[in-house]
Amino acid sequence: MVWSxxxxxxxxxxxxxxxxxxxxxxxxxxxxxxxALIAAPNEFTKKVLESRLYPAISKALSAHLGREIRVAVTVDPTAVPTPPPTPTSPGSYGGPG
Incomplete structure (x- = not known):
């Protein structure tokens, strides 16, 4: 996969x-x-990507694709899947056990 x-x-x-x-x-x-259009899960992450990480991402994309690549970032809350909740033991929240 190119992104990884x-x-x-x-x-x-x-x-x-x-x-x-x-x-x-x-x-x-x-x-x-x-x-390159990149999705970030929230506005804060978008700002970090645009300000601090832009040069590194652009340089890596340009090297990989063999031409100068600019980066644009958009907010998409579904950009990264949320991990499933961790199961809890029955006694951890007042249930029997």
């Missing part, structure tokens, strides 16, 4: 771990000419 290869190609030294943590919350929506 691009994320793997982002320079770990140039991007601190606390900034890399935002990347799994994104999903590529498409490539329109030389602009």
């Amino acid at each position: 290869s691009v994320l793997d190609g982002i320079d770990n030294d140039a991007l601190p771990a606390h900034q890399r943590a935002w990347l799994p919350q994104t999903r590529p929506l498409g490539l329109i000419e030389d602009t």
Whole structure:
């Protein structure tokens, strides 16, 4: 998959771990000419991508696709599936057990 290869190609030294943590919350929506459209789950993540991560994402996409790629970010709350709730034991909330 192109997106996972691009994320793997982002320079770990140039991007601190606390900034890399935002990347799994994104999903590529498409490539329109030389602009990659990326979905973020909320406005805060969108702002982080546009301000702090834009250069790294653009550079990695450009290297992977062999041409200069710009990045546009949109908010899509369904961008990343919510993990299923963890089962709780019956006695953990006052049930029998």
